[in-house]
Amino acid sequence: MIEIIRAIYYNSTTQLINTIRFQTFSSTKNRRMLHFFNKINKQNTVVISSKEEFGLLNEHRQYLPHFGTGDVKAISYESWAIYLIQLEKCLFKQEVFHLATKSKCIVFNIDQKHNIEWFAGDENTFKIKPQTGTFFNTIEKEFQLNLSKPIHMLIIELRENYFEQGLFHPSLKQLIHSVFDENDRLSFSISKRLSTYLEEINQSTKRGVCQLMFLNAKIFEVLSEITDDLETLSDVDVIHPYQEQLDQITNLIDTQLHIQFSINELAKSVGLNTSYLKKYFKEVFNETVFEYATRKRIDYAKELLETTDLPISSIAEKIGYQQGAHFSYAFKKNTGQTPNQYRKNFN
Structure with missing residues (x-):
């Protein structure tokens, strides 16, 4: 070249x-x-x-x-x-x-x-x-x-x-x-x-x-x-200008799955406005903030269903759902099974 x-x-x-x-x-x-x-x-x-x-x-x-x-x-x-x-x-x-x-x-x-x-x-x-x-x-x-x-x-x-x-x-x-x-x-x-x-x-x-x-x-x-x-260059070699802030947001979500942060709260925590946060997050991770947080919560819920005997209500609380019914709905929407069905099939 x-x-x-x-x-x-x-x-x-x-x-x-x-x-x-x-x-x-x-x-x-x-x-x-x-x-x-x-x-x-x-x-x-x-x-x-x-x-x-x-x-x-x-x-x-x-x-x-x-x-x-x-x-x-x-x-x-x-x-x-x-x-x-x-x-x-x-x-x-x-x-x-x-x-x-x-x-x-x-x-x-x-x-x-x-x-x-x-x-x-x-x-x-x-x-x-x-x-x-x-x-x-x-x-x-x-x-x-x-x-x-x-x-x-x-x-x-x-x-x-x-x-x-x-x-x-x-x-x-x-x-x-x-x-x-x-x-x-x-x-x-x-x-x-x-x-x-x-x-x-x-x-x-x-x-x-x-x-x-x-x-x-x-x-x-x-x-x-x-x-x-x-x-x-590979994708890793190219640095997004807001990569540091975006990484802070994913870390915040990953380490506090029991809290369902709003877009405004996440944006404020790293000094971005909400429109830029939504735009750049999607560009870098190829999914929205909501999709990322939901995926991480469902993945953690699967792990708990597979490795513990915790009640469904307790698992729901650990990933930020106050109502067990809301958790069950979200879990089935993402996996095609209710939490009880998933645990039963895994066992």
């Missing part, structure tokens, strides 16, 4: 040079940039350098002492942008910023130790674990970023016209689109090779047309590496 994509790219080098040579670029003022840390950039940073050449805008901002320690670097072209945010220390716990864009983005948490935590307007907590990346097919949200821990993240933004370049063979365009469509909000581990590509992007000192060609190539390499990795 990597070799195929590279071949398509490098065979189109002449076309890229012609594009650079003859394209008319819009002015910096009219350039649409994805304003990460909108408020932070305006009020809490100072411009260290800003230069545009060959259609590339390089901007370096540094956080002011009253806010924290670190910097933001942005490289923006007509069809893509790269952002490197490094915040070593912040005097604020969280800050609002906008990610409103129709662009496709890949957010990499390149920190070795700390999660990146975002709090959406609907109070959902979204985490990107260390050394992982996350796909965003489109983003139209306002987030609060948890600034209590150091942040080191790199963002690649692919704008709408990125895929309209003549560099893309139709099949390659379809492939890249499918990667984002099928993996929206899913996280993946940063491989050793991918880590090398990101480091080369971070450390590059090239400028002008050489920088443009270098970064175009690196974006292709990043996409090809991720695509290649995803084709060989």
Whole structure:
């Protein structure tokens, strides 16, 4: 896969040079940039350098002492942008910023130790674990970023016209689109090779047309590496962004079968709203919360019927049914037998 994509790219080098040579670029003022840390950039940073050449805008901002320690670097072209945010220390716990864009983005948490935590307007907590990346097919949200821990993240933004370049063979365009469509909000581990590509992007000192060609190539390499990795990953290797919260919910259900939690109670316990809980639970476990809880209760009831002489009423209480009749109805609906019939047939 990597070799195929590279071949398509490098065979189109002449076309890229012609594009650079003859394209008319819009002015910096009219350039649409994805304003990460909108408020932070305006009020809490100072411009260290800003230069545009060959259609590339390089901007370096540094956080002011009253806010924290670190910097933001942005490289923006007509069809893509790269952002490197490094915040070593912040005097604020969280800050609002906008990610409103129709662009496709890949957010990499390149920190070795700390999660990146975002709090959406609907109070959902979204985490990107260390050394992982996350796909965003489109983003139209306002987030609060948890600034209590150091942040080191790199963002690649692919704008709408990125895929309209003549560099893309139709099949390659379809492939890249499918990667984002099928993996929206899913996280993946940063491989050793991918880590090398990101480091080369971070450390590059090239400028002008050489920088443009270098970064175009690196974006292709990043996409090809991720695509290649995803084709060989198992379901276990792909990390759902809310996997931690969903695992907490299944653990809560598993360890307290005698309590029939409501959706509201479960959602509140992990900081999700009810609609997201129901949606993501179904995506990950291929069954609803109710179906999962019922299955676990019935399985435990079977075990008790097989291994104990407990009365049906006692078993019903142990799995959260106050009325034996309700338990019998649920058990028969799921097994085709009443509890007494099941015990008798097993024995």
